[in-house]
Amino acid sequence: MLLREFLPGDQEAFCSLQQDQDVGQFMDWLPRTREQAEAAFLDALEQQLMPIRRRFFYAVEVDSIVAGSVGFTLLSGDSADCGWFFRKNFWGKGIGTMAVALLVEDAFAKGISKLKASARSQNIGSIRVAEKCGFQRLGEKNGRVFFEAINSPKM
């Protein structure tokens, strides 16, 4: 598996992921229309060229196929908010855990010291992924569980 920047040829995989009702069942902002998904894809490409980049959304490639997307958006200071989603036929194979672990590594390597995440309380799979990748549960509010992962450099 590898995390890599999105390429123009990934548009179909990206849009089908964002248009899938099952993928979006626990997210308020998904599924997207084709038009919205294409705009988000364009943004993912454009962000790569920004002198000051805010969003780092990557393709998760498994056996040369885009299996999903993971990424983070910079907040104030050195913290960021992250998210992850995968195509249905890749669920339940440990791919989420592996990809999010790589994402945390990438964010910390880029100088992020606090990575935030949240998931609907019913999204057991996503909550497990966060826990398995070292996120600490901060609490639960309005049907969402909130997490953060802190980069604490080893002495």
Ligand SMILES: CC(C)(COP(=O)(O)OP(=O)(O)OC[C@H]1O[C@@H](n2cnc3c(N)ncnc32)[C@H](O)[C@@H]1OP(=O)(O)O)[C@@H](O)C(=O)NCCC(=O)NCCS
């Ligand atoms: C939720 C999601 C990210 C999980 O990814 P995944 O690759 O299937 O997860 P993994 O295979 O790495 O599994 C991680 C753990 O979660 C558990 N798990 C995964 N899906 C589960 C589900 N639907 N119900 C209960 N447990 C689940 C696994 O059993 C594993 O736990 P274990 O190691 O204790 O046995 C994936 O299903 C997905 O992309 N869903 C749609 C988008 C989404 O909801 N994104 C998160 C928004 S916050």
